[in-house]
Amino acid sequence: MTDNNSGRATAWLVCLLVAAALYGNYYVYDSVGPVADLLQQQRGFSDTQIGMLNAIYNLPNIVLILVGGVLVDRFGAARMTLWTAALCLAGALLTAFGPDFASMAAGRLLFGIGAETFSIATVVAVADYFGKRDLAFAIGVTLSVGRLGSFSADMSPTWFASSYAAGWQPPLMIAAAFAASSFAVALVYWWIDRAPARERAAQGIVAAKANEGFAWRDMLHFGKAYWYLLGLCVLWYSVMMAFRSTFSIKYFQHAHGLDLATAGEMNSYVFLAAVFATPAFGWLCDRVGRYAPFLAFGALLLPIAMAVMALTQWSLWWSTLLIGVSFSLVPAVMWPLCSKLVRPNRFGTAIGLMWVVQNAGIGGANMLAGWLNSRAGASAQNPAGYDSMMLFFGICSVLGVVCALLLWLTAGRRDQEAATHKA
């Protein structure tokens, strides 16, 4: 095996390890929803308390994740993956074994503080190893295995039926076991990365930045294309997450007459499609060597899907198909493109800044959409009450397309995409 071949083999090994670690992490992230009913029945938690167990994940990250991104750039992806996986494990254990609501919430807080920085570290880890070739495909693979973790959490009441029959705690203990496996895999990745990390340090890619001073200043020098990408990130994820994760099932039931099971199933297909389509789109972008046009196309599908749902009585399969492609294509292209717009040693900071705004956007969109629905009295009896929410999501997704087009104009030409490090 040549050096080059063994380098590729190591890169793919790291990619698979990071993907496995992300699987466990996304499983824990989505582990509260399936036990929500049991927590209510057996521990007397209110809806507000259950909502808080998830909201507490986003809120601290509006500030903390930026620090996390800077730390990833400063200490390297492998060390940060390991440290944050340990934090996530501690959080998952506290959530599963906490004697009361406050300690469970503290567990979710700890998990949230670790998990977003952990996610940044995984993207940077893949970029470290796939600097030039197959980056979008490799990031697509890790994201799709992560999505499989979310899908598994949704399926866990079926797969681990006996543990759910035993009460609220065993399913959360299973989630903690997934967090432990995520930590174990992160440990293997850290161990494998020691020699390549020394090489990167020798080339001045990582270690030098410890001496470069603080990274905040550098953000001001990110190029225009980066800021358009950030705009798209916050708008697209706000619509995608607030609609698909929070309101879509209820909307399908009330405005399109689906029963709960069919509405849930319709929603989960978006997720399942992304497991397969995300790496496929990444592979395609790598082969074609273009990113911005694909991103603009993926972004455009979202407002079209919103319009189809809100303005027509077409089968929901059409909007599911459009959202499924958008949900697979945009993340598959966004993060590899981001790595091409900033210097490698500022990539963690760049993602951190995007996720600060993204966390704020998702939180804000959830609150605003909920308020719009309540104000209009949206319900099965009053499906028109959802119109203002759909208009809001429609406007955000159109603005997202504008950002994507500006990005295409700014950094979309093949040579510019290849000419990295504009910061």
Ligand SMILES: NCCCC[C@H](N)C(=O)NCC(=O)O
């Ligand atoms: N399921 C965990 C949420 C991760 C959110 C993270 N900020 C992110 O955007 N990750 C990329 C992705 O598309 O999931």
